Amino acid sequence: MVKLPPIPPERLPGLLAASPKAELHIHIEGSLEPEMIFALARRNGVALPYAGVEELRRAYAFTDLQSFLDIYYAGASVLLHEQDFYDMARAYLARAAGDNVVHAEIFFDPQTHTARGVAMEAVINGLYRACADARAEQGISASLILSFLRHLSEDDAFATLEQAMPLLDRIVGVGLDSSELGHPPEKFARVFARCRELGLHVVAHAGEEGPPAYIWGALDVLKAERIDHGVQAVHDPALMLRLAQERIPLTVCPLSNQKLCVFPDLSRHNLKQLLDAGLVATVNSDDPAYFGGYVNDNFTQTFAALPALTARDAWQLAGNSFEASFAAAADKRAWQHRLEECFARHAGRG
Numbered sequence: 001m002v003k004l005p006p007i008p009p010e011r012l013p014g015l016l017a018a019s020p021k022a023e024l025h026i027h028i029e030g031s032l033e034p035e036m037i038f039a040l041a042r043r044n045g046v047a048l049p050y051a052g053v054e055e056l057r058r059a060y061a062f063t064d065l066q067s068f069l070d071i072y073y074a075g076a077s078v079l080l081h082e083q084d085f086y087d088m089a090r091a092y093l094a095r096a097a098g099d100n101v102v103h104a105e106i107f108f109d110p111q112t113h114t115a116r117g118v119a120m121e122a123v124i125n126g127l128y129r130a131c132a133d134a135r136a137e138q139g140i141s142a143s144l145i146l147s148f149l150r151h152l153s154e155d156d157a158f159a160t161l162e163q164a165m166p167l168l169d170r171i172v173g174v175g176l177d178s179s180e181l182g183h184p185p186e187k188f189a190r191v192f193a194r195c196r197e198l199g200l201h202v203v204a205h206a207g208e209e210g211p212p213a214y215i216w217g218a219l220d221v222l223k224a225e226r227i228d229h230g231v232q233a234v235h236d237p238a239l240m241l242r243l244a245q246e247r248i249p250l251t252v253c254p255l256s257n258q259k260l261c262v263f264p265d266l267s268r269h270n271l272k273q274l275l276d277a278g279l280v281a282t283v284n285s286d287d288p289a290y291f292g293g294y295v296n297d298n299f300t301q302t303f304a305a306l307p308a309l310t311a312r313d314a315w316q317l318a319g320n321s322f323e324a325s326f327a328a329a330a331d332k333r334a335w336q337h338r339l340e341e342c343f344a345r346h347a348g349r350g
């Protein structure tokens, strides 16, 4: 085990905020703040079923994943032009850079947009240009993961992949999101096989609300390299063993889990249990505009709610996020070095 410098407990919140970290589970449409939703609605002449920002915010009282997704897709309806996707992603990347995110792997849901007549090129080019400009101006690296909507058919996913083919060099991988229950990973076996043949990385949401069987399916059938959420794995000891032994990362999103009632309260979250079992868990924001916080809010609120989490866990979570990313090995080493420097800066006299 790495010997860490001693961190006085009162310095832990500052350390969590200052730590370099990678964010690997963020839906860019879930970063649309109500103010930006209304600004884009005005710019694009889109009517919304809410009178204003406050009324929209009041509707963010979710009971489960589906109750959130209904509002999330309504919010995304204001995105029409390449510039809208660019502005949304620049706003997120500026916030992320402020949280000391050094690298972000960003989900986007093209089917939400192409179904409304938006061209795939507008979606991908707007997001890609934002990533390039943010890297140049803020020094944050970012890549894109095209996510298939699992409530739609596999044929629809294939048609979406076809539309994205000319732009595949602009994405690093594919994912699977939206309504989990009733839409097991097996439904997308063929399209994921094709994506792997194309050399894309593959990840999948599994075990957010769904049972451990969906995580097995994501691993065995989709060959997912990371599991998004995965918190239901704790109900299956054999699965926990496999995730630990094969070092399959989980991109955990504590505030999302709290807001969508996956756990009754943040103090009941199983993040510590996952880490203690040796899993490569990471902390992420999922849909920060809807769940009350960006990645640093996820870190600080979760550590406050779970006093068993220590500076060593903070070290592990940041290191895990680098290991779990699809970035180059040289970048991972450089970020790990920055993490060491950050811990040294926050150390007390040991």
Ligand SMILES: Nc1ncnc2[nH]cnc12
Residues within 6 Å of the ligand: 027, 030, 065, 072, 177, 178, 179, 180, 205, 208, 256, 286, 287
């Ligand atoms: N938490 C989540 N689970 C599944 N699909 C999503 N799309 C956006 N956020 C999601």
Ligand SMILES: [Zn+2]
Residues within 6 Å of the ligand: 025, 027, 177, 205, 228, 286
């Ligand atoms: Zn998600």
